Amino acid sequence: MPTDYNLPVGPFHPLLEEAEFFKIKLDGEVVADIEMETGWMHRGIEKISEESTFDQSIFAVERICGICSASHPFACVNAFEDIDDIDIPLRARYIRSLVGELERIHSHLLWLGLAGHFIGYDTLWMWAWKYREPILEIIEKTTGNRNHYAMFRIGGVRRDFAPSLSDELNEKLDTVARKLTMVTKAAMDDPVLKSRLSGVGVLTKEAAIDYCAVGPTARASGVAIDVRKDEPYAAYDLVDFEVVVQEGGDVFAKTVVRILEVFESIKIIRQCIKALSKTGGAIFNDAKSISAGEGIGRHEAPRGEVFHYIRSDGSNRPVRHKIRAPSYVNIPTYKASCVGENLADVLITLAAVDPCYCCTERSVKMQDENGKELTESLLKRSQDKTEELIRELGEYEAWRYL
Amino acid sequence: MGAYNRILGKSLWVFHVSASPCNNCDIEILDLLTPRYDLERFGIKLVGSIRHADVLLVTGIGSCKISERVQRIYEQAPKPVFVVAIGTCPAAGATFKNAYTNCGPLEKIIPVDMYIPGCPPKPETMIAGVAELLGRLK
Incomplete structure (x- = not known):
């Protein structure tokens, strides 16, 4: 009897939130190879953005992903501002960083919960998502919506941060920090969880560099890259924070990186609130037009570096809008981390890079009528x-x- | 189907179909199951297999590639099955209305029983929608 066979997973699978198809080649119970078919979530946003005016395209890219709904507009406005070197008022820079970090907290807590769900630890799921709610409340009070904030505009932000919110925000951050410390202790010192996650799905430093991994995936493998530190934008050069790096490269290290990053984000938000109480002035510089030229915008999203390239010809719409989401480079690391693992460990390894397929799927496979590529x-x-x-x-x- | 539907209303099992959404309605659906909103108090439970489902929660525009799979999912579901379209995308396409991959709206692909519009709909809206569905079954 042959011991190697292919196991199809997806497109609809209980452990995949998004429709995705994996072909896992097994040798006994050990993974020999993994292949992935994308395109199920493709919506053609680059094309939609090229058909929209500059202001509209910010709304279009916001809908790339509901979890990163601050990251893509952030990188997009950075790219627009790069074309014309538009200055942003100091107050707007702080508000931008504030929204970016609030999003990082909610995204990391979301991942922590889902990771718990994937290994059958539903208590962790319920905990993490329960303590994510106060963050969503803050986001709703600051931006007007739980998701899809529509905060960013070329030259600044759309909505001012009300000073009356500061106390409430600080209070809620205290609660979240306290509860998260409790969850961290409960989860990280749990011997079962430790033995379940340690040494699973190891991505070595060399492999992380080879696959150009970004964000927490790279930082958990000992590669200290972070756009916020390497090439500061918004208010990130004005606040004090650490880049969290772990050496392990396994799922456990990735979990630790994300949890510690939440605490760093809380630190940044507190500094932003403090600075906002002292900084006055406008929240945007009005930009009437974008001249012809090229611009790139980068932002450290919760999952890694988002990259937007925009070419403009002096009209009111982008001529080319290229988007590279962090998951696009993180997903191929499956080849390095999954091969050689047990089948039971594969799904948590897949989930450990916090993949966002909605962000990734920016192209389609073209076939002729005979199925030829x-x-x-x-x-x-x-x-x-x-x-x-x-x-x-x-x-x-x-x-x-x- | 009156008596059957009455019994069904006591414990609806839902299956989540993501037909090219932006992930936003999806995480809000998961949010419904967590302690703040706790949809399980209505006997509603998220299941992993389509064969166990009484309700399909469909999000997204229904792109051309996935529409055929959504149809197959619908055919595999035990009948009667109620299709609830969540978000503006399955109703009208929202931002992606003019996208070249748009094969929606969803009613072109499978019959839809209820729409809960919004981008994304707030969890309270979704609970109201589901409560409405439960009311109709009684």
Whole structure:
């Protein structure tokens, strides 16, 4: 009897929140290879953004992912501001950082709960999500909505932070910090949890660098990268915080990184509130138009670095809007971390990078009527066309034409 | 089906179908099950298999790639099954209305019993919607 076979997981599976398909090649009970099919969640947002005006495209990219609904607009406005070097008022910079960090707390707590759910520890799920609610309340009071905040605009933010909220916010952060310390002690000192997660799905430092992993996935493997520190934007150069790094690379290390990051975020938020009480002034600089040019925007989302590239031709819409979400580089690390693991450990290893497939799926596979892939020939045809245009028009004219 | 539906109303088991959403309605659905909103007090439980489901909670626009799978999921569900479309996407497409991958609205793919619009609908709205469904069954 052969011992190797393929196990299909998905697209609809109890442990996958989003529709996703994995083909796991097994040798006995050990994973020999893992393949993934994407495209189920593709909505063509890059195209929608290119059809929208600048202000609309911020709303469009917000709907890339409901969990990262501050990260994508954050990177997007950074890119727009990069084109024209638009200055942002100090107050708006603090509010931006505040919203970004609130989102990090809610996203990490969400992950902690789901990770507990995936290993059958539903108590942790209920705890983590219970203490996530006060954070969502703060977000609702600060931005007006629980998710999809619509806070960002080119040159600043849309909504001011009411000074009367400071006390309440501090109080709620105290509660969350206290409760989270309790959860951390209960979860991290639990011998069962420790033996379940330690040494599982190890991503070595070399592999993390090879696969260009970002965010908590890389930081849990000993790679200290964080856009907030490496290339500060918004108010991150004005506040004091640490980059949390762990050396283990296993699921346990990733959990520790995320929990410690929540405490760092609470620290940043407290500093932002304090600074906001002293900083007055406008919350946005009005930008009437975006000139022709290229811009890139980066933001350290809860899952890692979000990258937005925007090319503008001086009209009122972006000509090209390219988005690279953190999960896009973190998901291929499955090849390094899952192979050689037991099947029972695979799903928690998949979940450990906090994958967001909605963020990732930015392209489609093109097939002709016989099922043959067209991707390569499409790419080649596109390159040929660009080269031809450059030959005919000269490089400067060709880029303007494009 | 009157008597059957009356019994069904005591304990609805829901299955969550994500048909190209932005994840937002999905996490709000999970939020309903956690202590703050606690949907289980109505006897509602999230199940992992479509064969156990009485209600399908569908989110997302229903992109062309996934629409066929959603149809298959619907066919596999034991009847009667109630389809609740959550969010504005399955109702009208919301931001993705003009997307080239949009094969929705959802009613083109499977029959829909109830819409709970919003982007995302607040958990209170979803509870109100589900309570309405329970009321209809009685």
